[in-house]
Amino acid sequence: MQCVPIDGDLDSLIHVAVILHDGQAPDGCTAACKAAMEHLTDVRRRGWQMVQFARQQLTLTRIDPRRNSTRNPRMGLKVVGKLESIVKQSGRIAAEVKRCFEDLVAPIWNEEYLATRVIPTSSRF
Secondary structure (H helix, E strand, O other), rough: OOOOOOHHHHHHHHHHHHHHHHHHOOOHHHHHHHHHHHHHHHHHHHHHHHHHHHHHHHHHHOHHHHOOOOOOOOHHHHHHHHHHHEEEEHHHHHHHHHHHHHHOOOHHHHHHHOOOOHHHHHHHO
8 A cells, every 4th residue: 555645756856846946945835735645644544554453353353252342242343433533534634635735736636636545445434
């Protein structure tokens, strides 16, 4: 799985080229955009780790029901609440990314970019 989007690396390459050509950084919200992309990368990584953990937990409790709490059978599925939290957080971060890039990138590309990175995690939930 690619955790750090190549688009961020390509943007960095373009910024370096502009700095070398013009002698100064281009206009735009580069610090805010970088922070938004870092948040997106982090939430995606945590989301997929939580999906993997949930699958492992469900498989384990199917194979050996003793691994689940006898007092509360749903206790072993605490990961579902954590995954829900990550899915909600990814929605907020997607909005942050859209705001940051709205004047720099056409909206259709923002939507496509986020659809391939945020929706897959939420669809697993």
